[in-house]
Amino acid sequence: MQPSNIRKPTDRPQRGPRGGPKGPPKRRRRFGIIATFFYLVFLFVPAVAVYCLARDTDWRVVAVYFCLVSGVAFLLNCDDKSRAQKGYWRVPEHVLHLAELAGGWAAVFVAQRILRHKTSKTRYQAAFWMIGLLHQYIACDFMIDWRMTKALFE
Template structure:
């Protein structure tokens, strides 16, 4: 054990906002935990997890955890540089093949729509909203590091639904943001499927309407 290392049970966890509270094993006052202080985790924290951590006291007298890890969910293969600050490390290159495959049907549909209706809106909307969504992901990750107020998941999903889902996908792969949360991923892929169904409907039935 490292000097000063403590343990406790995570009694409260607000995953969307990225923070919770640890009840120390000695029964003392609850300790605040922010997601940015969870190091080398193979998954996100969950209530009832056993957390090992160090304590620091802020200028306002509040006690918070730092350099924490989850018992049984520590990434053994993390490098020394990742241990120093894993949230700042980009662990994936641009997913070229996946982006090409995912964008193929929407691109064909958007080109066909623009050609037949003389309306280029989808061809403009997809890249613009993808850039907006990627920027929101990056800003939200930055806010998480600074422990600022987070961008709501509803706003991110609305941007994805409005055509920015491809930018969201790229951000998830490059920034490693929102890529491990199962409930978020479920909603994200439902949005992608909705877009696919809409384009399939247009390509096969749109011309007959």
């Protein structure tokens, strides 16, 4: 009787889900220093605008709105990643972009880095960053009493 730990020439090494050798997962950095810097810079102006909005209105309504929108946007990205891995029908990109546009772009940025999802799709990233820039514009314009938008239409 042969011991069970001796490999036969026909035995192949086990492969992981991506075809590589099976073993402990490699540790990878999820948030690079540059990504963190841009995230904080991009978050600063809208955060100040939200603070000004919360000061003028009921802060609880503003806080609940942004928590809900951010949570939904994050969960939509988690669901899309899960569906992609299982081969199911995906969440349409326009739904993901609508969640970003509604105010969840900061949560989507975090979800992209944590899940490593939609980070290399150029068309999606271009739309994502345009939405982020639009949020910057709206936040700046709100803080200066909509002067830039008024100047555009005069």
